[in-house]
Amino acid sequence: xxxxxxxxxxxxxxxxxxxxxxxxxxxxxxLSLQKSNYRIILFVDYKKxxxxxxxxxxxxxxxxxGNSFSVFxxxxxxxxxxxxxxxxxxxxxxxxxxQDKLTFTNxxxxxxxxxxxxxxxxxxxxxxFGMNAINKENVASAIGSKMxxxxxxxxxxxxxxxxxxxxxxxxxxxxxxHVLSEEMKxxxxxxxxxxxxxxxxxxxxxxxxxxNINHRKPNSTLKLTTVARLHWKKGLEYTLEALSILKQxxxxxxxxIIGDGEERERLIFAAHxxxxxxxxxxxxxxxxxxxxxxxxxxxxYLQYSIQEGFCNAVLEAQAMGxxxxxxxxxxxxxxxxxxxTGWVINKRVPKALANKIVEVKxxxxxxxxxxxxxxxxxxxxxxxxxxxxxxxxxxxK
Amino acid sequence: xxxxxxIAIYSGEVPSTTxxxxxxxxxxxxxxxxxxxxxxxxKIKYDNSISVFGYKQTxxxxxxxxxKFSILLLLFKNREKTKLDKILNxxxxxxxxxxxxxxxxxxxxxxxxxxxxxxxxxxxxWVKAFxxxxxxxxRGAHINYSPLANEKLANTYKAHFPKVDxxxxxxxAISFEAQKYGAPKxxxxxxxxxxxxxxxxxxxxxxxxxxRIVSVGRPHWKKGYTYALDAFKILKNKNFEFNYVIxxxxxxxxxxxxxxxxxxxxxxxxxxxxxxxEVVNQIQSSDLLLLxxxxxxxxxxxxxxxxxxxxxxxxxxxxxxxVITNHHNGFIVPIRDPEAMAKAIKEAKSLSDxxxxxxxxxxxxxxQKNHSEKLMVGNMMHMYTNLF
Numbered sequence: 001x002x003x004x005x006x007x008x009x010x011x012x013x014x015x016x017x018x019x020x021x022x023x024x025x026x027x028x029x030x031l032s033l034q035k036s037n038y039r040i041i042l043f044v045d046y047k048k049x050x051x052x053x054x055x056x057x058x059x060x061x062x063x064x065x066g067n068s069f070s071v072f073x074x075x076x077x078x079x080x081x082x083x084x085x086x087x088x089x090x091x092x093x094x095x096x097x098x099q100d101k102l103t104f105t106n107x108x109x110x111x112x113x114x115x116x117x118x119x120x121x122x123x124x125x126x127x128x129f130g131m132n133a134i135n136k137e138n139v140a141s142a143i144g145s146k147m148x149x150x151x152x153x154x155x156x157x158x159x160x161x162x163x164x165x166x167x168x169x170x171x172x173x174x175x176x177x178h179v180l181s182e183e184m185k186x187x188x189x190x191x192x193x194x195x196x197x198x199x200x201x202x203x204x205x206x207x208x209x210x211x212n213i214n215h216r217k218p219n220s221t222l223k224l225t226t227v228a229r230l231h232w233k234k235g236l237e238y239t240l241e242a243l244s245i246l247k248q249x250x251x252x253x254x255x256x257i258i259g260d261g262e263e264r265e266r267l268i269f270a271a272h273x274x275x276x277x278x279x280x281x282x283x284x285x286x287x288x289x290x291x292x293x294x295x296x297x298x299x300x301y302l303q304y305s306i307q308e309g310f311c312n313a314v315l316e317a318q319a320m321g322x323x324x325x326x327x328x329x330x331x332x333x334x335x336x337x338x339x340x341t342g343w344v345i346n347k348r349v350p351k352a353l354a355n356k357i358v359e360v361k362x363x364x365x366x367x368x369x370x371x372x373x374x375x376x377x378x379x380x381x382x383x384x385x386x387x388x389x390x391x392x393x394x395x396x397k
Numbered sequence: 398x399x400x401x402x403x404i405a406i407y408s409g410e411v412p413s414t415t416x417x418x419x420x421x422x423x424x425x426x427x428x429x430x431x432x433x434x435x436x437x438x439x440k441i442k443y444d445n446s447i448s449v450f451g452y453k454q455t456x457x458x459x460x461x462x463x464x465k466f467s468i469l470l471l472l473f474k475n476r477e478k479t480k481l482d483k484i485l486n487x488x489x490x491x492x493x494x495x496x497x498x499x500x501x502x503x504x505x506x507x508x509x510x511x512x513x514x515x516x517x518x519x520x521x522x523w524v525k526a527f528x529x530x531x532x533x534x535x536r537g538a539h540i541n542y543s544p545l546a547n548e549k550l551a552n553t554y555k556a557h558f559p560k561v562d563x564x565x566x567x568x569x570a571i572s573f574e575a576q577k578y579g580a581p582k583x584x585x586x587x588x589x590x591x592x593x594x595x596x597x598x599x600x601x602x603x604x605x606x607x608x609r610i611v612s613v614g615r616p617h618w619k620k621g622y623t624y625a626l627d628a629f630k631i632l633k634n635k636n637f638e639f640n641y642v643i644x645x646x647x648x649x650x651x652x653x654x655x656x657x658x659x660x661x662x663x664x665x666x667x668x669x670x671x672x673x674x675e676v677v678n679q680i681q682s683s684d685l686l687l688l689x690x691x692x693x694x695x696x697x698x699x700x701x702x703x704x705x706x707x708x709x710x711x712x713x714x715x716x717x718x719x720v721i722t723n724h725h726n727g728f729i730v731p732i733r734d735p736e737a738m739a740k741a742i743k744e745a746k747s748l749s750d751x752x753x754x755x756x757x758x759x760x761x762x763x764x765q766k767n768h769s770e771k772l773m774v775g776n777m778m779h780m781y782t783n784l785f
Contacts, residue, residue, distance in 0.1 A: 157654065158650050158654055161650050161653040161654055161657065162648065162650050162653075232618075232623075232651045233651075233654075237623070241733060263618070264546060265542060265543070265545075265546040265547075266618045266619075268542075268545055268546040269541075269542035269545055269546065269619075269691070269692065270691070270733075272542075272545050273691065273732065273733070274733070277545075306654070306655075306658070307654060348627060
């Protein structure tokens with residue numbers, strides 16, 4: 001009886017919060033693993049009021065913010081549970097943290113914060129983002145599971161700028177790493193991570209949904225689109241500058257930005273100051289069907305990012321048969337093969353982007369079609385959900 | 398009007414920003430009574446002509462503050478209290494926090510209520526119903542870009558600006574912008590920010606082996622630091638030697654990432670916010686002050702650099718060209734143009750000693766002539782007295 005389900009592997013996935021309905025990556029990953037007979041338990045730090053009613057088990061970290069009384073009570077409860085119900089794991093974590101020369105206070109804090117991991121028996125403890133693993137470097141060993149960490153872009157390239165040396169301890173541990181691109185793999189190798197412990201699994205998209213069988217004729221007014229959060233790393237200010245150059249050259253266009261975010265005011269002001277506010281449409285967030293519809297009406301897709309792990313939106317645009325121009329930010333040159341499935345140009349050079357848009361616009365239809373077909377074929381073959389599922393199964397073997 | 402005018406200088410907090418404090422102190426030397434309302438950030442000793450009616454930002458202090466003024470109004474000015482409550486009810490503003498702010502103003506009822514930040518106009522337009530004159534300052538972002546991205550704010554401006562008794566605009570450029578929201582031109586007084594040039598030592602030697610450039614200001618996008626960094630990348634590629642310091646830029650990821658990405662780690666330093674005295678030292682010891690902003694009213698830091706005889710390269714944003722004339726008292730370049738910025742920085746470095754001295758003297762003269770504290774206070778008083 002005891003070993004009846006032993007072939008079913010249990011994977012604990014660690015995230016800050018339960019992925020929202022629109023966050024397809026984790027949703028798809030979890031569903032596909034469940035389909036492959038894996039048991040998934042989600043460990044999250046925060047409870048959101050409208051947590052998506054998901055079909056997997058979710059464990060929440062003890063609530064250790066708010067008023068000092070409830071912090072004390074919750075902290076005490078967690079420590080009590082750890083010591084009484086899971087003494088072995090608790091002592092193990094304490095000892096490992098001590099070996100790493102953590103202060104006594106931090107060792108106790110780690111027990112309190114991480115006690116809820118002790119409650120499950122896991123084959124893998126997989127941290128969804130690099131920063132999720134900070135202060136949890138010894139948890140997997142303490143509970144006797146293997147440890148995996150995903151890096152997705154900003155956690156590898158931006159977090160260490162804010163929290164210097166934050167991964168120093170993590171990088172000394174026995175961890176299997178998942179990254180989105182070869183570029184990210186090289187960055188990890190630069191941190192002295194063993195090549196063999198890093199697996200590149202690129203994002204994947206629903207290629208059945210994102211397709212556009214009817215190739216349209218170009219619009220009379222050039223239609224450009226970017227799907228991106230309004231965040232500085234998406235390089236939208238540089239994009240707008242490129243478009244102002246085009247405007248000065250007398251080129252008519254409509255540029256649609258799908259997404260919302262903290263830099264809305266900055267971008268509206270830039271568009272206004274650059275004299276192109278009437279040609280830029282800030283659409284805000286749209287659902288998948290609306291995004292698809294907008295892409296169907298697009299001539300050229302732009303992703304002129306400053307920092308980008310890989311970018312699903314560019315995959316979706318390619319699958320839709322759009323002509324894509326992207327920057328050379330981190331994962332993008334692997335997302336698009338320059339001159340084969342789209343165009344890759346240096347970031348932060350608006351003039352280069354403006355020139356490339358004109359060049360692509362003026363391509364012969366036959367040349368455009370070649371790029372479009374290459375893009376559709378490559379994305380369909382290499383970035384579909386099924387191949388991603390196989391790679392993750394391989395990852396956990 | 399013969400009696401002493403009572404003027405509320407309202408920015409929401411006490412003490413306020415450096416330049417508003419300068420205005421408060423300057424005005425207090427004249428024949429006026431200054432009232433300061435709002436939340437008390439830190440205790441500050443003013444002279445007798447300045448009265449502070451503020452509250453500390455704790456629930457208890459705010460509660461007591463509200464209680465005190467509610468009782469005073471109820472007992473001695475109940476009709477006016479009822480009138481204000483009715484106005485607030487009509488606006489469906491039932492918040493106690495509003496009353497904490499409003500009741501003391503109603504109790505002391507200054508002759509002039511000078512609102513320093515235009516965004517607060519909807520909150521304070523009621524003062525007019527009680528015979529107070531409403532003056533609104535037009536400064537930077539509140540006029541230049543906030544209403545562009547916020548239609549509701551733009552409509553609020555359009556509804557209230559025509560009712561304002563007088564506007565103080567920090568530049569002609571911003572006066573022009575405010576007119577788009579219905580501010581009547583004849584009610585706008587362009588009064589430049591002023592500093593006391595004598596308070597700045599402009600004889601300090603700059604002994605930098607490597608050309609040292611400084612920018613000062615929080616790492617907000619409107620400061621345009623990303624353009625400055627792109628300019629320095631161009632300069633680095635041309636083997637131009639420099640050290641660039643951004644005071645106030647520490648811990649900003651966007652800038653830190655760009656510095657790393659462009660390989661500028663050895664040349665650019667992001668430092669924390671500094672005290673006013675330390676900022677003065679930074680500007681004084683630098684060869685050049687760079688203002689790479691995309692939006693400003695008129696940047697005070699440029700005025701300070703000019704008074705300190707530190708060369709200025711600024712973008713042509715907001716009212717900056719009302720201060721700087723290219724090659725005459727500094728350098729001015731188009732906004733969002735790293736190439737032009739790089740060129741001007743190079744040019745500033747290669748000036749002959751005599752040309753440099755002449756530009757710096759002209760800059761100091763500009764400050765003495767157009768941007769003295771005395772002139773600012775005089776013009777402001779003139780605007781106030783004209784209201785009666």
